[in-house]
Amino acid sequence: xxxxxxxxxxxxxxxxxxxxxxxxxxxxxxxxxxxxxxxxxxxxxxxxxxxxxxxxxxxxxxxxxxxxxxxxxxxxxxxxxxxxxx
Numbered sequence: 738x739x740x741x742x743x744x745x746x747x748x749x750x751x752x753x754x755x756x757x758x759x760x761x762x763x764x765x766x767x768x769x770x771x772x773x774x775x776x777x778x779x780x781x782x783x784x785x786x787x788x789x790x791x792x793x794x795x796x797x798x799x800x801x802x803x804x805x806x807x808x809x810x811x812x813x814x815x816x817x818x819x820x821x822x823x
Contacts, residue, residue, distance in 0.1 A: 739802040741794060743776065744769065753777055756789060756808055758797050773797075776811055789815040 740761045747753030754776040757769040774789035789812060798804070804812070 739770070739797065739800070740805065741773065741797060741802050741808050742805040743807060751779065756794075756811065758793075758802060771797075774811075774815070787811050787815045787818065791815065791819075 738761045739758060741756065741758050742765075743754040744757050744759075744766050745752060745754055746766075755772050756774040756776060758771045758773060759767070759769040763769070771793065773793045774787070776787050777784060778786070780786040791812070794804075794812060
């Protein structure tokens, strides 16, 4: 099964996560199919906390991918940050 989940990066005590599409059998920081965004939990100032390519996420969901609970919450957060298109 294809999953949309987080993979960890960044330095010790300074986490940074990529939001990726991957096979569920691969390791957390292993091989991935596509990167669709990032999550910076310690963003400060003008830095973005969450950046997600919503169109690509929707494409993968339409093709049967499952999101992790954390990614589902981050997607809602990113949608709330983005101003509605007029």
